[in-house]
Amino acid sequence: MFQKPPFIIAIDGPTASGKGTLASKIAQALGFEYMDTGALYRGVAKTALDQGLDPAQEKEAVQAAHLLHKNYDLSLQNDPTIRTERVSKGASEVAAVQEVRDILFMLQQDFSTHPCAGVVMEGRDIGTVICPNADVKLFIDASSEVRAQRRFKQLKDKKIPADYEDILKQLHIRDGRDSGRSIAPTRPAEDAVILNTSTMTAQEVLERSLEIIRRKRL
Numbered sequence: 001m002f003q004k005p006p007f008i009i010a011i012d013g014p015t016a017s018g019k020g021t022l023a024s025k026i027a028q029a030l031g032f033e034y035m036d037t038g039a040l041y042r043g044v045a046k047t048a049l050d051q052g053l054d055p056a057q058e059k060e061a062v063q064a065a066h067l068l069h070k071n072y073d074l075s076l077q078n079d080p081t082i083r084t085e086r087v088s089k090g091a092s093e094v095a096a097v098q099e100v101r102d103i104l105f106m107l108q109q110d111f112s113t114h115p116c117a118g119v120v121m122e123g124r125d126i127g128t129v130i131c132p133n134a135d136v137k138l139f140i141d142a143s144s145e146v147r148a149q150r151r152f153k154q155l156k157d158k159k160i161p162a163d164y165e166d167i168l169k170q171l172h173i174r175d176g177r178d179s180g181r182s183i184a185p186t187r188p189a190e191d192a193v194i195l196n197t198s199t200m201t202a203q204e205v206l207e208r209s210l211e212i213i214r215r216k217r218l
């Protein structure tokens, strides 16, 4: 039914930049399929923790990645148990291991090439490593204070106790780990459109992104 390869939209950006919400809204608007690639790293960390393995130990992280690869299902990205603080920390540890990234690369590549109209993939290295030939590349950024404020509000809205200063501190630590690592650091691809969303509403970011995508799909 689908003769052409899927239209690929790569969305990268740091923690709490709003790229997840944006990516799923774009997929919905265009009828495309959506992959949250952070869920894969979270899945590896969760698998490790469930099996009594230590995500901070390279060999054990690789073992967990093999297990995840064997049992992977896209619905993992909807599992709330991969969003805990403990799993988030483990995810940023396993994400720094090249062999783990290689194992997850295959899952991501399969997704980006399977027959369908289009895919939206969101993460840290989609435009640079996973889909360097993506049709549209967006890099979603915002100041750390704005990102911390958004995360704070999200938690408050869900009635989860939260401390702004603590969130900001954790965000700096995670940014440092994700951007400072030598393997696949978070950075925009040379041909990515960078959207600094610090002063934009979520709706404005969505409209601007759809405008950019429509121009490329003409």
Ligand code: DC
Pocket (backbone or CB within 6 Å): 015, 037, 038, 039, 041, 042, 091, 092, 093, 095, 122, 123, 124, 125, 126, 178
């Ligand atoms: O986007 P997230 O917070 O769910 O990502 C979880 C961790 O995985 C985070 O430390 C960054 C890392 N990650 C990555 O290294 N590469 C990706 N493509 C996606 C996420």
